Amino acid sequence: NAGVTQTPKFRVLKTGQSMTLLCAQDMNHEYMYWYRQDPGMGLRLIHYSVGEGTTAKGEVPDGYNVSRLKKQNFLLGLESAAPSQTSVYFCASSYGRNTEAFFGQGTRLTVV
Amino acid sequence: AQTVTQSQPEMSVQEAETVTLSCTYDTSENNYYLFWYKQPPSRQMILVIRQEAYKQQNATENRFSVNFQKAAKSFSLKISDSQLGDTAMYFCAYKMTTSGTYKYIFGTGTRLKVLA
DSSP: OOOOEEEEEEEEOTOOOEEEEEEEESSSOOOOEEEEEEEEEEEEEEEEESSSSSEEEEEOTTTTTEEEETTTTTEESSSSSOGGGGGGEEEEEEEEOOOOOOEEEOEEEOOO | OOOOOOSSSSSETTTTTOOOEEEEEOOOSSSOOOEEEEEEEOOOOOEEEETTOOOOOOOOOOOOOEEETTTTTTTEEEEHHHHHGGGGEEEEEOOOOOOGGGOOEEEOEEEEEEEE
């Protein structure tokens, strides 16, 4: 019973490099989300998806892109990493209106 | 825009005592959902309790209960008989339900330390 799985769990990038974070859920959830967690700022929504093939901007979308080609996967891309993107990234999914969000284990990303 | 405020960055409580974590929110919606999540040092986000705004009865889950005051837009979490394993960051979250866009808005968190 995997739930929400994020890959990788840790990563160090150099400024200007690119990378993709993968989120996979096996609960057939329609809604998926990417958040970043920074000290003193809680979790802030980067992008989200309301179904396969859809994406939408959240609170802090600049510098990130996303894709949801398959219902179970939600990818977060950093085209040119910056030190300000050093953070812990969480993927989450939910079924619908009256349900909670289920979270992955998080990815700690450091940009040097 | 909806906002969630947790005004206590850090709190501590003695083992076996009771502690209350505060959360207020701002919204123009009438029907919505509220959650408390726990984040232990493992970093995993764990659901503690949920409350549906149209239900007047406060939610309870074992040692965890909420005091939901809809008019005051307040949603506090009470932990009874605190245990060392309750040491964690606690996040209050509001779920937007407008126009089928189900987004979760989080507060900045309260770091709780349970003292032996």
